[in-house]
Amino acid sequence: MAELSRELLFGAIVAYVIAMMCYAAEFVIGxxxxxxxxxxxxxxxxxxxxxxxxxxxxxxxxxxxPVSPPASGAETSGIQWPGLRDDAAIGSSLHTDRxxxxxxxxxxxxxxxxxxxxxxxxxxxxxxxxAAGRVPWGNMYEFLIAVTLVCSIAWMVLAIRRPAIRPLGLxxxxxxxxxxxxDLIVLRTAVEPLVPALNSYWLKxxxxxxxxxxxxxxxxxxxxxxYLIRTGYEKRVADGRPVGFPYTLGPRLPVAxxxxxxTFRIHAFTFPIWTLAIMCxxxxxxxxxxxxxxxxxxxxxxxxxxxxxxxxxxxxxTPSVKRNVATLLAVGGFAVMMVNLFVINFAVxxxxxxxxxx
Amino acid sequence: MTDVQQQAAATGAPDxxxxxxxxxxxxxxxxxxxxxxxxxxxxxxxxxxxxxxLTSMRTALILLFLLAIAAIPGSLLPQEKLNxxxxxxxxxxxxxxxxxxxxxxxxxxxxxxxxxAIYLLLFISxxxxxxxxxxxxxxxxxxxxxxxxxxxxxxPVSRSDLRFGGTPADAGERLxxxxxxxxxxxxxxxxxxxxVTVSAEKGYLKETGNLxxxxxxxxxxxxxxxxxxxxxxxxxxLVAGNDSGFCNTVSQLDDLSLGARMNAADLEPFCLTLNxxxxxxxxxxxxxxYSADVSYTVGTGNGPAxxxxxxxxxxxxxxxxxxxxxxxxxxxxxxxxxxxxxxxxQVAAFLPQDGNMTSTGAIMFPDVNINPATGSNVDPKTYVKxxxxxxxxxxxxxxxxxxxDASGSVYPAEDNPMLVLVPYRGDLGIDNGVPQSVYxxxxxxxxxxxxxxxxxxxxxxxxxxxxxxxxxxxxxEFLGTRQWVSLSLRYxxxxxxxxxxxxALVIGLLFSLTGRRRRVWFRVASDASGDGRTVxxxxxxxxxxxxxASFPVEFEGIVDAxxxxxxxxxxxxxxxxxxxxxxxxxxxxxxxxxGT
Numbered sequence: 001m002a003e004l005s006r007e008l009l010f011g012a013i014v015a016y017v018i019a020m021m022c023y024a025a026e027f028v029i030g031x032x033x034x035x036x037x038x039x040x041x042x043x044x045x046x047x048x049x050x051x052x053x054x055x056x057x058x059x060x061x062x063x064x065x066p067v068s069p070p071a072s073g074a075e076t077s078g079i080q081w082p083g084l085r086d087d088a089a090i091g092s093s094l095h096t097d098r099x100x101x102x103x104x105x106x107x108x109x110x111x112x113x114x115x116x117x118x119x120x121x122x123x124x125x126x127x128x129x130x131a132a133g134r135v136p137w138g139n140m141y142e143f144l145i146a147v148t149l150v151c152s153i154a155w156m157v158l159a160i161r162r163p164a165i166r167p168l169g170l171x172x173x174x175x176x177x178x179x180x181x182x183d184l185i186v187l188r189t190a191v192e193p194l195v196p197a198l199n200s201y202w203l204k205x206x207x208x209x210x211x212x213x214x215x216x217x218x219x220x221x222x223x224x225x226x227y228l229i230r231t232g233y234e235k236r237v238a239d240g241r242p243v244g245f246p247y248t249l250g251p252r253l254p255v256a257x258x259x260x261x262x263t264f265r266i267h268a269f270t271f272p273i274w275t276l277a278i279m280c281x282x283x284x285x286x287x288x289x290x291x292x293x294x295x296x297x298x299x300x301x302x303x304x305x306x307x308x309x310x311x312x313x314x315x316x317x318t319p320s321v322k323r324n325v326a327t328l329l330a331v332g333g334f335a336v337m338m339v340n341l342f343v344i345n346f347a348v349x350x351x352x353x354x355x356x357x358x
Numbered sequence: 359m360t361d362v363q364q365q366a367a368a369t370g371a372p373d374x375x376x377x378x379x380x381x382x383x384x385x386x387x388x389x390x391x392x393x394x395x396x397x398x399x400x401x402x403x404x405x406x407x408x409x410x411x412l413t414s415m416r417t418a419l420i421l422l423f424l425l426a427i428a429a430i431p432g433s434l435l436p437q438e439k440l441n442x443x444x445x446x447x448x449x450x451x452x453x454x455x456x457x458x459x460x461x462x463x464x465x466x467x468x469x470x471x472x473x474x475a476i477y478l479l480l481f482i483s484x485x486x487x488x489x490x491x492x493x494x495x496x497x498x499x500x501x502x503x504x505x506x507x508x509x510x511x512x513x514p515v516s517r518s519d520l521r522f523g524g525t526p527a528d529a530g531e532r533l534x535x536x537x538x539x540x541x542x543x544x545x546x547x548x549x550x551x552x553x554v555t556v557s558a559e560k561g562y563l564k565e566t567g568n569l570x571x572x573x574x575x576x577x578x579x580x581x582x583x584x585x586x587x588x589x590x591x592x593x594x595x596l597v598a599g600n601d602s603g604f605c606n607t608v609s610q611l612d613d614l615s616l617g618a619r620m621n622a623a624d625l626e627p628f629c630l631t632l633n634x635x636x637x638x639x640x641x642x643x644x645x646x647x648y649s650a651d652v653s654y655t656v657g658t659g660n661g662p663a664x665x666x667x668x669x670x671x672x673x674x675x676x677x678x679x680x681x682x683x684x685x686x687x688x689x690x691x692x693x694x695x696x697x698x699x700x701x702x703x704q705v706a707a708f709l710p711q712d713g714n715m716t717s718t719g720a721i722m723f724p725d726v727n728i729n730p731a732t733g734s735n736v737d738p739k740t741y742v743k744x745x746x747x748x749x750x751x752x753x754x755x756x757x758x759x760x761x762x763d764a765s766g767s768v769y770p771a772e773d774n775p776m777l778v779l780v781p782y783r784g785d786l787g788i789d790n791g792v793p794q795s796v797y798x799x800x801x802x803x804x805x806x807x808x809x810x811x812x813x814x815x816x817x818x819x820x821x822x823x824x825x826x827x828x829x830x831x832x833x834x835e836f837l838g839t840r841q842w843v844s845l846s847l848r849y850x851x852x853x854x855x856x857x858x859x860x861x862a863l864v865i866g867l868l869f870s871l872t873g874r875r876r877r878v879w880f881r882v883a884s885d886a887s888g889d890g891r892t893v894x895x896x897x898x899x900x901x902x903x904x905x906x907a908s909f910p911v912e913f914e915g916i917v918d919a920x921x922x923x924x925x926x927x928x929x930x931x932x933x934x935x936x937x938x939x940x941x942x943x944x945x946x947x948x949x950x951x952x953g954t
């Protein structure tokens with residue numbers, strides 16, 4: 001059963017890699033085809049209007065340059081596409097240009113393959129649990145499988161509910177492949193029962209909450225990172241400066257205000273979960289170690305992450321703090337989460353040393 | 359504090375963009391220029407400006423980040439409170455930077471002045487921000503929604519040319535009922551020009567939750583402080599057996615840390631004995647379960663003993679003390695018979711060094727080799743006491759293939775135990791009153807030559823029941839082992855407050871993040887251009903603050919329900935037929951009218 005779990009998880013990685021290539025194909029065709037950037041933007045706007053009703057109108061009304069960045073993006077790549085000024089032109093181009101005709105297909109294929117990957121991933125976690133005869137998050141290997149699964153599920157929910165943000169799939173699958181691959185290859189641990197300290201119903205509560213929060217923060221990080229790319233791209237275009245990597249990814253991304261709002265919503269949703277995770281950890285710590293808070297390295301870094309994310313939420317609610325500065329804090333928060341996961345588990349010993357890697 | 363903005367917040371201008379309406383006040387803006395020149399005024403101005411700076415959101419954010427950064431060394435450097443041995447090792451290894459770090463409190467970060475300064479400033483900033491906000495919020499809660507702005511079409515969402523039957527007053531009443539049914543706080547105002555404005559507001563829970571969250575943080579801090587003042591914690595290593603129980607007094611605890619407002623007499627009186635300890639392991643040595651059967655009596659009297667099973671995650675909870683099982687080990691029992699035939703048996707706890715319970719310790723026999731003729735164990739030639747001490751290793755399972763103990767213990771349970779002892783004879787150095795470790799022989803005595811190894815070349819290797827003979831004809835017998843557990847004893851009276859604070863914090867957080875404050879206005883005027891029937895024409899506008907993407911949807915829903923009776927779930931009341939429901943709300947509406 002443990003072997004089956006492993007094979008399923010490798011299958012999930014393969015699916016994520018294929019999905020990543022599909023996202024990349026959609027991305028590349030969308031950017032490099034003549035007027036593709038503009039086309040992509042138009043398609044997205046239509047999808048947005050369809051999905052989000054009047055907000056899209058309102059947000060584009062707020063946005064000082066709602067359509068011009070994609071258009072000037074086409075200009076910066078040195079290609080003019082004068083014909084694409086109305087929907088009829090878009091429609092005809094869909095039929096005339098071979099590459100563009102396949103554009104929506106790649107996107108849909110990517111989402112479907114990501115979905116297959118998510119299912120394989122989930123069955124990998126379930127079979128691991130069956131093999132171990134307990135909840136499958138007793139060590140770092142299992143923890144990371146579960147965290148990436150939450151991220152993947154969150155992404156699927158977003159991608160289905162908001163087709164417009166599909167280009168983000170490229171970075172989400174990239175993060176999934178890197179972390180899950182690292183987990184399967186480096187952190188592999190044999191199936192074992194729980195150590196006595198973990199043998200408590202709080203494992204189900206505290207660790208489940210921590211996994212959920214970590215996975216959702218991971219999704220939030222992807223959106224935040226792409227918001228920063230998009231906003232950097234828009235700024236460069238507005239200033240007439242050359243657009244270099246990673247801002248070259250910008251033209252195919254949704255409008256910055258939408259990405260920013262999504263970033264906030266994911267983090268506002270996840271922050272209470274993370275707060276609860278820490279709280280339940282404290283209650284468990286009181287029963288297991290005799291104190292609810294002891295500045296154990298894991299606790300300390302959870303606290304730091306909490307503070308950084310709280311700072312993000314405050315900074316975003318403060319009008320005088322720029323939105324991209326605030327979003328940098330969200331990215332910083334995820335960096336702290338990763339330090340807590342990797343650096344603390346490998347380099348620092350503490351009461352939370354259950355990783356099975358030391 | 360009477361600064362301009364807060365007065366504005368307290369009195370409340372009808373403008374939708376009044377000061378308190380911004381979700382988070384950023385109160386760093388300069389005060390009105392003072393007419394000072396007088397030192398006192400300048401000082402007041404300086405203090406006021408500093409206070410305003412401290413309580414601004416920007417400062418709070420910076421302090422928040424300083425707190426996060428300040429916590430980092432606490433996790434990367436060893437900490438006194440968590441592991442004093444590691445601190446000592448670090449200091450020994452880093453001779454230059456170690457003492458420097460020690461001086462700035464880097465080994466006790468979370469009790470250091472700079473860490474405390476950051477969080478105290480943060481909480482002062484919090485109080486300074488919260489008190490005016492609480493005042494503003496209370497004023498807000500008691501205030502009626504402000505009158506409609508002059509140009510409704512300039513609001514983020516608006517509709518115009520809405521037509522109603524009846525007079526503007528009728529239309530206003532219908533709108534009031536509609537908005538009340540949607541849980542809006544609603545007020546209808548008659549304007550001098552004969553038109554009617556309807557103002558409605560909703561989402562006060564957001565700020566309520568916001569304030570609850572931040573006050574919960576304060577409660578949490580107070581709970582932590584209270585716990586550290588009135589709590590205590592101690593430790594005790596307890597060997598199994600009726601003869602080795604202990605009572606919760608200062609002298610019988612291995613270590614004790616009393617809160618600032620606690621006396622030793624305040625300790626919860628109880629006595630506890632370890633009857634049996636059991637650990638189960640997997641075949642690879644991973645522990646599965648630790649379980650300690652204890653019996654205890656509460657109170658000073660000799661009441662009946664109660665038994666309990668102490669496990670990890672399952673502490674013993676007494677009224678004002680909790681007992682936690684945090685470690686375990688083996689205590690070899692050794693009988694030493696000196697050359698005069700006098701026997702002493704000692705049980706000495708050995709400390710585990712690895713996961714397979716390779717343990718080290720020392721067994722000391724201070725009262726042996728007493729010459730029955732002289733009544734003393736001092737050697738008449740060297741004037742050095744002839745006490746006995748054994749430095750030892752205990753292996754619960756030595757490898758059967760490797761007969762030496764080089765690889766240490768290979769399994770944590772006692773499958774193939776072996777005790778290795780190095781006998782020392784001389785002055786143990788324990789009679790001079792200086793506290794000394796019971797787990798090692800005094801290295802200073804060994805270095806000084808007052809305590810010497812009997813035969814350094816060959817340590818004694820003993821199986822349970824085996825006896826070894828020393829050079830002077832004395833014997834050492836390894837009788838077996840007893841288990842011991844290390845217990846942590848704690849009492850923290852602040853826990854309940856901290857837990858309550860944490861729960862309030864989460865509830866406040868949920869309201870704060872999900873609440874959406876929004877206002878809706880209608881302005882209704884009579885339309886004379888009609889065909890003789892009384893008709894009203896209205897415009898509507900809405901404004902949502904904070905994150906509320908689907909407010910336009912809600913706004914359109916309200917407007918549609920108002921215009922088209924029957925399009926709404928509250929159709930009956932909109933149609934004007936719901937006079938009973940309207941009557942229920944009219945008392946409040948009347949009060950609101952008085953208020954304006």
